[in-house]
Amino acid sequence: MKAIRVHEYGGPEVMRFEDVPLPEPGPGQIRVRQRAVGVNFIDIYFRTGAYKAAQLPFTPGKEGAGEVTAVGAGVSGFKIGDRVAYGSAEGTYAEEPVIAAAAAVHVPEGVDDATAAAMMLKGLTAEYLLHRVYRVKPGDTILFHAAAGGVGLIACQWAKHLGATVIGTAGTPEKAELAKAHGCDHVILYREEDFAKRVREITQGKGVPVVYDGVGKATFPASLDCLSPLGTFVSFGSASGAIEAFDIGLLAQKGSLYAIRPTLFTFSSQRPVLDAMAENLFGAVRSGAVRIPVNARYPLAEAQQVHRDLAGRETTGSTVMEP
Structure with missing residues (x-):
């Protein structure tokens, strides 16, 4: 089969499209024809070495969807032919990877493969952030930073559906319009405006009870200035x-704030919780409350360009690659 392989950490050019043996699933694993x-941005972190892979070379990727083609020993709940999707697997930049059955969920009727592949990591992230x-x-x-990004477009729609007033930040007027079309009541152009000041203006000085921040360095510590006393700063990227x-000590100075750095992998590590999260997500998508914007599709062989676009913040919504 074909797969993207990384033999050394570095830029997009270290990803090679290679022939590798078709793997057989071991205990607790399934093989999926994707x-x-x-x-996702986490793929870049692993490619560059910001997050370390278990070994080199490795195949990047956490997310995908397809059809089960083989089932390993001890696996229950999945059989050959089942449609599955996953957001916390390993090595998904491949035609037919082996993944942990614990990472997979069944895809219900009415959700196509591209949507399922585009929604799992980002959609499950939105689920645990908001719920x-x-x-x-x-x-x-x-307040949701990068409201026109992959997680942002899902989370802002969902938060609006839950009855919230949604303030988003975006880097360009075009992204601001996209965010408004996906649930944002107010969008702040953070490169042109003092977003903390604007949040205070919008909330009449009260601030917000929660800031969701997947941007990091560029939005900190100003994100803390957006919070009301006892508010929660959620750094998820x-x-x-x-x-x-x-x-x-900043948390005390700015109003006895809470701060958390959660990960999807912690929340999805228990099967009952993952199933509940997936059910909630699929329900929101099937009802029409949340639309999954798949705004770019590439062949798997063009993974280098995909990473360049993602790192350059040239993308909006979700991107999928097709083996």
């Missing part, structure tokens, strides 16, 4: 670079 592969880290409720006003030298 119809679509999801693309588990801070439970968004009617009447809340929230670092697209602009990692937050450095975090001084926990």
Whole structure:
């Protein structure tokens, strides 16, 4: 089969489209003929070595969807021919990878493969952010950075459906319009405006109870200035670079704030929780409350260009690669 292989950490050019042996699933694993592969910023972190792979060479990728072609020993709940999707697997930049059955969920009727592949990591992230880290409720006003990004477009729609007033940030007028079309009531152009000041203006000085920040370095510590007393700062990514030298005393100075750095992998590590999260996500998508914008499709062989576009913030919504 064909797969993307990384033999050394580095830029997009280190990803090679190679022939590799078709793997056999071991205990607790399934093999999937993928119809679509999801693309996420975490893939860049692993490619560059910001996050270390278990070994070199390795195949990147966490997300995908397709059809089960083989089942390993001890696996229950999946059989050959089942449609599955996953957002926390390993090595999905491949035609037919072996993944842990614990990472997979069944794809219901009415959800196509590209949508399923595009929604799992980002959609499950939105699920735990809005329903588990801070439970968004009617009447809340929230701030979501990078509102036109993959997680942002899903989360802003969902938060609006939950009854929140949604403030988003975006880098360009075009992205601002996209965010408005996906649930944002207010969009701040963070490169041109002081977003903390604008949040205070929008909320009449009160601030917001929660800030969801997947940007990192470029939006910190100003994100803390957007929060009301006892508010929650949720740092779930670092697209602009990692937050450095975090001084926990800032949380006291700015209103007895809470701060959390959650990950999808923690929330999805227990099967009952993953199933509940997936059911919630698929329900929101099938009802029409949340639309999954698949705004770019590439062949798997063009993974280098996909990473260049993603790192350059040239993408909106979700990108999928097709083996």
